[in-house]
Amino acid sequence: MAQILQYLANGLVFSSIIILGSIGLSLVYSIADFANFAHGDTMTLGAYGAFVAFGVFGGLGGTVLGLPLGFFLSLVVGMALAAVVAVLTHILVYKPLDTDSIGLLITSIGVAFVYRAVLQATFGTDFLQYDISRSGPIPVLLDTLDVAVTQRDVAIIVSAAVLVAGLHLLLQRTTLGRKMRATADNPDLARVSGIRTDRVILVMWVVGSALAAAGGVFLALYSQLDPRIGFNILLVVFAAVILGGIGSVYGAMLGGLLIGMLHELTPLLGDIGLPISNAYAPAVAFVIMVAVLLVRPRGIAGDMT
Amino acid sequence: MSALDVGTYSPREKGVVGLLGALGAFLLVAVLTGFLAPAYLLYLIGLSAMYMLLSMGLNVQWGYGGMINFSVAAFFGLGAYGTALLTASGSPISGGVSPVIALFGGLGLAAVLAVIIGYPTLKLRDDYLAIASLGLAEVVRIFILNESQWTAGSAGLTGIPLFFSDWPVLGDLTYPYIFYAGGTPVFNMSQSVVTSALNVVLVTVIVAAVYLFLRRIHQSPWGRVLRTIRTDEDLAETLGKNTFAFKMQAFVIGSLIMALAGVFYSHLVLFVSPSDLQPITTFYVWVAVILGGTGSDRGAMLGGFTIVAIQQGTRFMTDTGLLPIGAAPLRLMLVGLLIIFIVRLRPEGILPPERELIWPDSLGGGRDE
Numbered sequence: 001m002a003q004i005l006q007y008l009a010n011g012l013v014f015s016s017i018i019i020l021g022s023i024g025l026s027l028v029y030s031i032a033d034f035a036n037f038a039h040g041d042t043m044t045l046g047a048y049g050a051f052v053a054f055g056v057f058g059g060l061g062g063t064v065l066g067l068p069l070g071f072f073l074s075l076v077v078g079m080a081l082a083a084v085v086a087v088l089t090h091i092l093v094y095k096p097l098d099t100d101s102i103g104l105l106i107t108s109i110g111v112a113f114v115y116r117a118v119l120q121a122t123f124g125t126d127f128l129q130y131d132i133s134r135s136g137p138i139p140v141l142l143d144t145l146d147v148a149v150t151q152r153d154v155a156i157i158v159s160a161a162v163l164v165a166g167l168h169l170l171l172q173r174t175t176l177g178r179k180m181r182a183t184a185d186n187p188d189l190a191r192v193s194g195i196r197t198d199r200v201i202l203v204m205w206v207v208g209s210a211l212a213a214a215g216g217v218f219l220a221l222y223s224q225l226d227p228r229i230g231f232n233i234l235l236v237v238f239a240a241v242i243l244g245g246i247g248s249v250y251g252a253m254l255g256g257l258l259i260g261m262l263h264e265l266t267p268l269l270g271d272i273g274l275p276i277s278n279a280y281a282p283a284v285a286f287v288i289m290v291a292v293l294l295v296r297p298r299g300i301a302g303d304m305t
Numbered sequence: 306m307s308a309l310d311v312g313t314y315s316p317r318e319k320g321v322v323g324l325l326g327a328l329g330a331f332l333l334v335a336v337l338t339g340f341l342a343p344a345y346l347l348y349l350i351g352l353s354a355m356y357m358l359l360s361m362g363l364n365v366q367w368g369y370g371g372m373i374n375f376s377v378a379a380f381f382g383l384g385a386y387g388t389a390l391l392t393a394s395g396s397p398i399s400g401g402v403s404p405v406i407a408l409f410g411g412l413g414l415a416a417v418l419a420v421i422i423g424y425p426t427l428k429l430r431d432d433y434l435a436i437a438s439l440g441l442a443e444v445v446r447i448f449i450l451n452e453s454q455w456t457a458g459s460a461g462l463t464g465i466p467l468f469f470s471d472w473p474v475l476g477d478l479t480y481p482y483i484f485y486a487g488g489t490p491v492f493n494m495s496q497s498v499v500t501s502a503l504n505v506v507l508v509t510v511i512v513a514a515v516y517l518f519l520r521r522i523h524q525s526p527w528g529r530v531l532r533t534i535r536t537d538e539d540l541a542e543t544l545g546k547n548t549f550a551f552k553m554q555a556f557v558i559g560s561l562i563m564a565l566a567g568v569f570y571s572h573l574v575l576f577v578s579p580s581d582l583q584p585i586t587t588f589y590v591w592v593a594v595i596l597g598g599t600g601s602d603r604g605a606m607l608g609g610f611t612i613v614a615i616q617q618g619t620r621f622m623t624d625t626g627l628l629p630i631g632a633a634p635l636r637l638m639l640v641g642l643l644i645i646f647i648v649r650l651r652p653e654g655i656l657p658p659e660r661e662l663i664w665p666d667s668l669g670g671g672r673d674e
Binding site: 034035093096097099101102103105106107109110111112113114116117118120121125231235238239242277279280282283285286287289290293294297 | 373425426428429430431432433435436437439440441443444447448450451584588591595629630631633634635637638640641642643644645648649652
């Protein structure tokens with residue numbers, strides 16, 4: 001039982017990361033109408049941006065949720081960097097293209113390579129870590145529930161929840177949010193209604209990439225940082241987006257939660273005797289994705305927006 | 306292919322031929338001046354030909370049938386692993402099987418996988434097919450990486466014999482292989498050159514056979530249906546064609562050609578590991594196909610050649626020590642920029658299918674099909 005609780009706790013942390021990644025991917029999918037293969041590398045970009053920023057702000061005093069204040073400042077820097085790069089990429093690369101969604105998909109692979117090449121050339125391929133000392137599991141949870149959860153895990157979950165709640169408020173309570181939902185739903189109708197969809201699309205890139213960057217930063221914080229982390233997780237993020245239903249932000253959140261949980265629950269299969277080790281966690285996610293596509297091509301929340 | 310071939314080469318095509326000729330001449334001079342080892346040049350030719358095979362295989366799926374297959378690396382890997390597991394001395398399963406028989410082991414694995422991947426995914430929308438096939442290819446890679454009792458895991462397979470190792474004459478050549486003229490040795494060929502030359506002969510035969518086969522089926526009624534499906538699947542359906550069956554056939558044929566490339570690769574490099582199945586291999590082949598010209602087999606050949614040029618050229622460029630960037634990121638950067646610029650500037654590729662799409666019978670008429 002404690003074992004299952006532990007898996008669920010791990011799942012919550014991993015889900016937080018996947019959710020942050022899948023929201024951006026889903027936004028771009030619905031607005032720009034293509035599967036953005038550079039999204040994973042946008043996550044990596046944010047993680048490295050925060051890494052550099054942490055070198056500057058790391059000394060800042062005070063801690064929040066067990067992490068130095070400078071870390072959260074660096075997180076914001078990483079998010080801003082990813083947003084700027086994504087907007088520049090949109091203006092320089094995607095916008096001038098006269099091609100279909102497949103052409104854009106293939107182009108985004110090229111963009112992903114360029115991002116990764118720059119990171120590799122600058123930082124090398126070695127594993128890096130944010131210079132934050134790791135603390136052990138929180139004693140209370142360990143004693144009462146026998147579940148090992150670190151302060152760092154809690155910080156990731158809480159930060160992700162704050163970001164997601166912020167996005168929810170933006171989408172539901174602001175004029176900009178209404179315009180974004182209208183554009184996502186039907187770009188042509190939104191345009192003839194007088195919404196300047198060009199600007200809304202730029203905002204989508206900013207929001208989507210910033211959230212992706214946050215996901216990347218937390219991923220790097222959760223494990224470690226190297227130029228491939230984002231790409232390695234991209235398919236799991238795609239699985240979440242497809243499971244939730246492409247184009248639905250709330251579906252992406254739900255899909256992210258489910259895929260993240262299933263990813264971390266994979267060891268259960270081993271516990272009940274199936275010869276499937278942890279290494280197959282991503283594989284399980286892909287297989288679920290294909291199965292969902294077959295049964296419900298529009299995803300489990302396909303018609304929500 | 307008769308009348309139109311005469312004098313109808315476009316300036317661009319002549320340019321491409323000229324460029325390739327110049328590069329060939331340069332390489333030849335490099336070999337003659339001792340700058341480049343002959344065995345290495347032959348190895349490069351073999352590698353280019355292998356990428357040509359992969360590109361032609363993808364071309365059947367994407368160029369003819371419009372299927373976005375992102376699992377090229379998996380089919381390539383199964384071909385390579387299939388033959389390696391059967392022939393290699395380091396194989397955890399069997400080993401010692403003749404490469405000529407093991408060849409079919411690799412092809413068989415790929416055919417089975419093609420049906421397993423194709424059956425659920427070929428009905429999907431284009432971009433879903435891309436994501437799903439990439440995901441399933443990763444499942445294959447994760448399997449090979451982790452089931453080390455069958456696949457030797459991350460260590461990879463060593464001890465793979467040369468393709469002709471158990472052939473009566475070719476396997477028994479003694480080295481160095483010296484040609485005599487009147488009692489004096491005039492030409493001394495080392496083992497590496499002979500085996501590399503044999504590999505080039507082998508791959509040339511395979512490429513030629515595949516090219517002729519593809520040209521034949523592309524012009525057949527089967528190929529025409531497939532092209533109709535790519536253009537307008539609903540139309541093909543309305544005309545009473547079982548489009549799923551056609552797509553599946555094209556998918557399997559393409560996958561078998563990719564596996565053939567994998568088999569050749571195994572016996573060329575004599576080592577396979579799960580890293581050969583990384584998605585980057587798939588993307589290299591995609592670059593080759595869209596660069597060369599989607600649907601064009603000549604383009605696929607040019608693309609395959611370009612990929613090897615980028616792979617090996619970056620190594621030379623960084624060896625000079627003049628660049629502030631390592632070989633791996635430079636390669637990634639070049640491939641990335643290449644993708645972006647092709648889609649932006651020349652989405653139809655450098656050698657798009659032109660004459661290939663005109664039936665010989667209709668040459669007397671206009672340029673419409």
